[in-house]
Each structure stands twice: as structure tokens, then as C-alpha cells.
Amino acid sequence: MRRPVIEKIMKEKKYQFCTFSVAGHLFGVDIHDVREIKDEFSITPVHHAPKEIKGLVNIRGQVYLALNLRVILQIRDSGAQAEGRLILFKPKIGQDMFGILVDTHNGVVRIEEKQIEYHQYDQSMPSEMTMKRAITIGVCKLESKLLTILNAANLLVSIQQD
Numbered sequence: 001m002r003r004p005v006i007e008k009i010m011k012e013k014k015y016q017f018c019t020f021s022v023a024g025h026l027f028g029v030d031i032h033d034v035r036e037i038k039d040e041f042s043i044t045p046v047h048h049a050p051k052e053i054k055g056l057v058n059i060r061g062q063v064y065l066a067l068n069l070r071v072i073l074q075i076r077d078s079g080a081q082a083e084g085r086l087i088l089f090k091p092k093i094g095q096d097m098f099g100i101l102v103d104t105h106n107g108v109v110r111i112e113e114k115q116i117e118y119h120q121y122d123q124s125m126p127s128e129m130t131m132k133r134a135i136t137i138g139v140c141k142l143e144s145k146l147l148t149i150l151n152a153a154n155l156l157v158s159i160q161q162d
Helices: 002-011 127-134 152-161
Strands: 014-022 025-030 034-038 053-059 062-068 085-089 098-102 104-112 116-118 136-141 146-150
Touching: 014 085, 014 098, 014 146, 062 085, 062 152, 085 104, 098 152, 146 152
Parallel strands: 025 146, 062 098
Antiparallel strands: 014 025, 014 104, 034 085, 053 062, 085 098, 116 136, 136 146
């Protein structure tokens, strides 16, 4: 009698997301895409770069693009923000090694697939709008907040499309 219940539990897909905050909004990316999180780094500005690129960061001899997530997601800047954390992604995520600037790292959460509400895309939408929406995979309601799940690979692609 117990066996079918156990098999059902084992079949449910569970995901782990690295969560972080930007301007009070909670976001997450698949933990398997994250290489590391840095709290100490120095950004070298790149002149004439798109506004989504904050600059370059050298981590142990590897140079990463530092992307400004506020600009990519079109979140209003509420004044001067100190650099919080830099989430670096694994090389498999994009053609260039890159990371995103976030305010705080909020840890890792486990979520069952049935908790995720995936976005539906309308083919009649303008391509720019579709690309911006393709950055977000879906949302998940946690106990106290709404978690927006991001597709890390599409963050870099969205800049290259502009």
C-alpha cells in the first residue's frame, strides 16, 4: 500500500535555485548554472559598452563580464547602490564568461516543479518584448515572497540582441 505513495514522491521533479534580491525583488537561477558567488570584487568599466554591461571583473586570472541586472530587467534605480554580490555562471551558460550584479544573496531554495507557474509566450509579441520575457522562466510563490525564476543563458543573449 505504501509503495505507490513512495514512487509518486520519487517521480516529482524538484529544483534548487540560487536566490538573490535586486531592488527588493526576489529572483532565482538554477543552482547548476552557478559557478560561485563573490562578495569582494573590483569592476573595470568598459567605455562604449551597452548599458547592460557594468564592466569587467578579474577573478583569479579569468575575466568576466559583469552584467547590470537592474538595466536588463528594467528595474528602476532607487539611487546610488553599493555593489553587493556578483553571481558568476559556469562557462557552459554563455559564449562569454559572465556574472550578474545583485544586492544580496538569499541562499538556496528547493522547489517542486508543480509549484512553478511557467510563462506562456505569444508569438504575436514584438521580438524585443519576447526576448525580455524569455529571461524569466516563471514564478513561484514562497511563504513570504514571490520568486521570479530567470534563465541565465538568456541574460547574455538579451544583450547581444540589442
